Amino acid sequence: MTAQDSGAKTPEEATNFLYPFIDSEEHDPQALLVDLAQSAQAKAAESTALRRSTLAASGELVESAGAELARRFAAGGRLFTFGNGGSSTDSATLAALFARPPVGDPLPAWCLTADQAILTALGNDVGFELVFARQLIARAKAGDIAVALSTSGSSADLTVALREAKRRGMYTIGFAGYDGGAFATSPDVDTCFIVRSQSVHRIQEAQALLGYQLWSSVHEKGAVVA
Template structure:
């Protein structure tokens, strides 16, 4: 494959440029970083604005379930695996507010590899929910495509078991957006995986913050 056909050239055109002037190269690097930062900030702002009402509704339901003894289970593949683990840790070990019971279903390598080997990768999350989840809990699936078979299987299992289901997706929402097994679907409308995941991280943070606020309001009302 020739350099001009490299799939990353549209992201970083200066990498293969015949540029001998370091000052010019640094200027290109700075301009690229600034453009991506501006694009990311704009997308995050638009995504939050589009999901304001849904965030409040979902946070209200999460708070209600946590206060009733519910627990959260998060899951995803690849980069979304990391994001789902980060979200679970934010709920479980928050910088402020009440710690809430939340676990990532991707955290235990032994479980993931055993289920992948024994029953198939499509069921690595669904089978964990069968073993651990109960009615009143919360399932959060994070994806850029919204089409991952193992996430859809887990969401179907969660819905059947009485969990409140939350999906994070990019592009047009994929199968998440049309699934009756997703109670709340947060869609980041972008074609860039990088920008999608950056915006999803902020939406996840806002979901946690709004949930904490609803719980705090409940505690103040009960005092």
């Protein structure tokens, strides 16, 4: 029986770098607590530094995108967000921020991952790559806004949806990590926010802050529903 068959960890396990103390031979509870605290502090410091550098690099993009969103909302535009996995929950949070803001007027925003019946029906009937594009065909119009959140920036269902959004005259925004993936060079993405990190966790944390800054920019510009 191999180590993999028995469920035993191997020294080369890919996730060891995230929590090195898990395989530690340390049996002193106090020492383990120190390791845990140091690990959390290191991750927090890394996250803070990345968010600061990302905001600094994206400030002008946030302002220009915020101005375009405010203009489109004022003209009757609506916001549609979407993503996969953890990015689907981030897209839901972003849509809720616009639709149910802590301050200011609510703006029309929907997350396309919210309806399980629609997602499973489309995935089963026409294919998973079309689960967001088909919703945009049914619901969106010229003047609306499409926001795709991804860590890779290359997910097929997102790139297909952004292509459809662009074809329909929507303003398209992509959130990506790493080097931006397909979003970074796509003619279907009007604005691409890139979080330059190799960590999915840190990418999504920084993207969440970028989303808030985008909403804040729209709010400061006095966006109203037409």
